[in-house]
Amino acid sequence: xxxxxxxxxxxxxxxxxxxxxxxxxxxxxxNLRYFNVVITGPVDSPFQGNVSHHKSGxxxxxxxxxxxxxxxxxxxxxxxxxxxxxxIDKLGRICLDIxxxxxxxxxxxxxxxxxxxxxxSAPNPDDPLANDVAEHxxxxxxxxxxxxxxxxxxxxx
Amino acid sequence: MDRFQYxxxxxxxxxxxxxxxxxxxxxxxxGICLQIINKPRQCKNGHLFCMDCILQSLKxxxxxxxxxxxxxxxxxxxxxxxxxxxxxxxxxxxxHFKYQKxxxxxxxxxxxxxxxxxxxxxxxxxxxxHSFEYCKFSKECGVIRRRLMDAHYEECPYRPVQCxxxxxxxxxxxxxxxxxxxxxIKIECDRCNAPMIxxxxxxxxxxxxxxxxIQCPFFESGCNATFDRKDLxxxxxxxxxxHLLLMKSHYTDTITNLKKEFSLLLKDxxxxxxxxxxxxxxxxxxxxxxxWCVKNYSIxxxxxxxxxxxFTIGGFQWFIGFYTDGDSNDSKGYISIYLFLxxxxxxxxxxxxLEYYLKFFNQRDQTLSVKKDFRxxxxxxxxxxxxxxxxxxxxxxxxNGFIKDDTLLVMTSILIKKTCWSIEESDS
Ligand SMILES: [Zn+2]
Ligand SMILES: [Zn+2]
Ligand SMILES: [Zn+2]
Ligand SMILES: [Zn+2]
Ligand SMILES: [Zn+2]
Ligand SMILES: [Zn+2]
Ligand SMILES: [Zn+2]
Numbered sequence: 321x322x323x324x325x326x327x328x329x330x331x332x333x334x335x336x337x338x339x340x341x342x343x344x345x346x347x348x349x350x351n352l353r354y355f356n357v358v359i360t361g362p363v364d365s366p367f368q369g370n371v372s373h374h375k376s377g378x379x380x381x382x383x384x385x386x387x388x389x390x391x392x393x394x395x396x397x398x399x400x401x402x403x404x405x406x407x408i409d410k411l412g413r414i415c416l417d418i419x420x421x422x423x424x425x426x427x428x429x430x431x432x433x434x435x436x437x438x439x440x441s442a443p444n445p446d447d448p449l450a451n452d453v454a455e456h457x458x459x460x461x462x463x464x465x466x467x468x469x470x471x472x473x474x475x476x477x
Numbered sequence: 478m479d480r481f482q483y484x485x486x487x488x489x490x491x492x493x494x495x496x497x498x499x500x501x502x503x504x505x506x507x508g509i510c511l512q513i514i515n516k517p518r519q520c521k522n523g524h525l526f527c528m529d530c531i532l533q534s535l536k537x538x539x540x541x542x543x544x545x546x547x548x549x550x551x552x553x554x555x556x557x558x559x560x561x562x563x564x565x566x567x568x569x570x571x572x573h574f575k576y577q578k579x580x581x582x583x584x585x586x587x588x589x590x591x592x593x594x595x596x597x598x599x600x601x602x603x604x605x606x607h608s609f610e611y612c613k614f615s616k617e618c619g620v621i622r623r624r625l626m627d628a629h630y631e632e633c634p635y636r637p638v639q640c641x642x643x644x645x646x647x648x649x650x651x652x653x654x655x656x657x658x659x660x661x662i663k664i665e666c667d668r669c670n671a672p673m674i675x676x677x678x679x680x681x682x683x684x685x686x687x688x689x690x691i692q693c694p695f696f697e698s699g700c701n702a703t704f705d706r707k708d709l710x711x712x713x714x715x716x717x718x719x720h721l722l723l724m725k726s727h728y729t730d731t732i733t734n735l736k737k738e739f740s741l742l743l744k745d746x747x748x749x750x751x752x753x754x755x756x757x758x759x760x761x762x763x764x765x766x767x768x769w770c771v772k773n774y775s776i777x778x779x780x781x782x783x784x785x786x787x788f789t790i791g792g793f794q795w796f797i798g799f800y801t802d803g804d805s806n807d808s809k810g811y812i813s814i815y816l817f818l819x820x821x822x823x824x825x826x827x828x829x830x831l832e833y834y835l836k837f838f839n840q841r842d843q844t845l846s847v848k849k850d851f852r853x854x855x856x857x858x859x860x861x862x863x864x865x866x867x868x869x870x871x872x873x874x875x876x877n878g879f880i881k882d883d884t885l886l887v888m889t890s891i892l893i894k895k896t897c898w899s900i901e902e903s904d905s
Contacts, residue, residue: 326512327509392534424543424545425509426509
């Protein structure tokens with residue numbers, strides 16, 4: 321493996337030193353381009369943890385990988401924890417424009433993870449990746465949110 | 478602006494480290510590589526990037542990575558203000574810092590405190606008194622601050638020195654050893670106090686020093702006296718007759734011994750000559766096989782007598798001859814075969830004793846061959862050849878496989894055992 325670009329070193333240092341609230345990203349010891357990410361479900365979202373009537377919950381594991389082309393190409397991010405969300409499919413793939421055509425090399429790992437966190441606060445069923453979930457969301461939002469909460473309790477504990 | 482192309486080498490201090498006002502770094506950072514901008518280029522909204530970084534990004538998508546305004550190579554512009562800002566950025570001399578493993582770059586208390594503009598930093602660092610160089614005498618000394626180099630040269634263990642005795646060149650740490658070994662050092666003889674250089678002492682001691690003990694020069698003749706060299710003359714004077722007597726008996730003994738040795742040597746040589754002669758004779762005991770192929774036998778036999786060509790063995794000429802129907806009445810019906818020596822060739826008085834055989838070779842079955850062995854001395858009295866009058870029946874020879882394709886094979890092998898000379902008194 322070729323030596324790590326300065327940019328990745330800098331980003332990693334800052335992620336560890338000044339983590340964003342509710343987000344942690346830890347590089348893998350053997351492959352410094354691979355990160356173990358943990359995002360806490362945002363407050364007032366169906367993915368929130370530590371709510372009084374739940375003992376715990378809302379802790380989502382993700383993996384993030386920087387390709388050789390980074391930062392000219394977006395990082396590859398995927399949820400490892402099962403999540404009921406119209407923009408995240410069964411395999412944990414995320415429908416987020418900055419991870420695809422709206423990527424810019426001025427964006428960073430931190431901004432990507434913050435955007436994913438924001439996506440949990442504001443699901444967008446009009447731009448779905450998981451069609452059945454999106455349908456559920458659009459036809460009966462209350463019920464869909466209930467399912468999302470249920471899943472959070474079941475899987476994101 | 479070479480300063481920006483730094484590598485990962487530890488001796489290259491990163492620009493972020495040397496900038497005096499660390500707050501400024503964020504403002505001058507490229508949004509793509511997150512480092513101080515190198516060759517700044519900007520979009521129409523003033524977003525700055527390194528030229529290399531933005532060119533690489535534009536290959537993928539033709540927009541500003543920060544504001545996403547439409548952008549391409551032609552639309553990129555320089556910023557003279559930022560360029561000047563970068564050039565005149567206040568930085569520490571790189572020798573203000575030192576590298577510490579697992580910590581990184583830290584301030585070197587003994588280092589340079591100069592603050593210069595970025596564009597002048599390389600020039601300063603080239604002449605900075607706090608920079609490091611290798612000792613010119615040896616890489617072993619490692620790098621030394623230029624400021625301290627003169628002091629180091631005064632005491633460098635590898636500095637050159639010359640031996641004051643032999644003028645050879647050494648490094649300072651070798652000279653002590655050398656002085657113990659240098660043979661050009663001045664010394665005094667321990668017996669006579671004569672001054673000399675060390676290299677001549679052995680000679681002095683062996684041949685010259687009056688106070689060194691020596692043996693009487695007549696010790697070979699048996700004088701066992703020893704004395705200081707300066708007393709040699711008086712010993713010779715006083716022992717003249719004694720020495721003469723010793724010499725006389727010494728040389729008598731010597732001559733006797735030499736004679737003995739000489740006769741032993743002679744005997745030894747004699748033996749060697751005899752041995753050589755013997756081995757030469759053995760060599761001349763050469764035997765030689767001859768195979769005579771008698772073709773057209775049926776025609777030749779009508780003549781009654783067939784003779785071979787001459788062949789040479791042991792320096793003499795021989796030939797074989799046989800009578801196809803005997804050579805006399807009582808050998809009629811038999812083959813009579815003889816080996817002949819051309820007697821004319823034998824010098825008078827010489828005789829040859831030889832062993833030989835004559836063989837009729839059976840070409841159908843080798844084991845049925847007829848072989849006759851002989852031992853005799855040539856010349857033969859009253860004849861030239863020696864052989865067997867009734868060697869084989871002519872009828873057997875002609876029928877039992879001896880002749881094939883009208884050809885008969887006769888073989889002989891002659892071994893000369895002895896050569897003798899009998900010498901008669903000369904007439905005169
Ligand atoms: Zn850059
Ligand atoms: Zn811009
Ligand atoms: Zn300096
Ligand atoms: Zn030195
Ligand atoms: Zn010397
Ligand atoms: Zn002496
Ligand atoms: Zn003597």
